[in-house]
Amino acid sequence: MERNIYQKIIASVLGTRPIAFNPDLAKALGSAKAGLLLSQLLFWWDKGNDKNWIYKTIKEIKSETALSRAEQDTAIKICKKFNLLKVVRKGIPAKRHFWLDIPKIVELLEATLSENDNQVCRHDANLSAESAQSNSETTAENTNRDSLSTRGVKANKKIETDTKNRKYENKNTL
Numbered sequence: 001m002e003r004n005i006y007q008k009i010i011a012s013v014l015g016t017r018p019i020a021f022n023p024d025l026a027k028a029l030g031s032a033k034a035g036l037l038l039s040q041l042l043f044w045w046d047k048g049n050d051k052n053w054i055y056k057t058i059k060e061i062k063s064e065t066a067l068s069r070a071e072q073d074t075a076i077k078i079c080k081k082f083n084l085l086k087v088v089r090k091g092i093p094a095k096r097h098f099w100l101d102i103p104k105i106v107e108l109l110e111a112t113l114s115e116n117d118n119q120v121c122r123h124d125a126n127l128s129a130e131s132a133q134s135n136s137e138t139t140a141e142n143t144n145r146d147s148l149s150t151r152g153v154k155a156n157k158k159i160e161t162d163t164k165n166r167k168y169e170n171k172n173t174l
Contacts, residue, residue, distance in 0.1 A: 019043065019064060028112035033071050034078035038105070040065050041085070041098050055095040082108060 019036075020043055026035025040061070044054045058069050067075065079085045086099040 024109055024112055028108045029078050029082065031075065031078050033067060034075040036065055037061070037067060037072060037075040038079055038084065041100060042105070045100055045102070053097045053099055055090070055097045057093065057095050084108065 020039055021036055022039045022042075023035065025038050026032045029035050029038065041054055041056075044056070045051075048054060056064075058072060061067060061072055062069070065072075076085070076087060080087070082104070084101055084105050086101075088097045088099070089095070090097050
């Protein structure tokens with residue numbers, strides 16, 4: 001019974017104000033917070049009166065992303081470092097107007113996705129090499145074990161033969 005109550009509460013919270021977050025942006029920027037901010041700005045891009053600019057107050061961004069003012073400032077600095085956006089303050093109260101360089105964002109994402117593909121290929125190649133090495137090691141171990149087993153069988157047969165010969169010799173000498 002309690003589980004249903006929890007599920008209803010969780011469903012109502014998750015359904016209220018979800019935002020789109022692209023982890024590839026976070027990876028490309030080296031910051032989850034910068035990725036979160038840029039994901040949110042991309043959501044608003046092309047939706048306002050001026051299609052090239054997005055304006056948001058610190059309070060609005062905090063309400064949408066839960067990023068504090070300091071976290072927003074840091075995220076903006078990271079995005080500026082990559083030349084992905086420009087920020088201009090306009091109006092009363094001052095709202096930050098963001099201009100996104102969409103071609104550079106696309107270029108960054110393509111480079112990141114291409115790098116990820118290369119890492120996957122390298123990872124797959126490493127797995128193949130490790131598998132081949134593991135197979136070689138296993139084959140060598142099996143060969144050594146078989147060789148030791150064969151030697152052990154031969155040694156046991158030799159001991160048995162020597163023992164029989166001694167018994168035979170002892171009988172003949174008596």
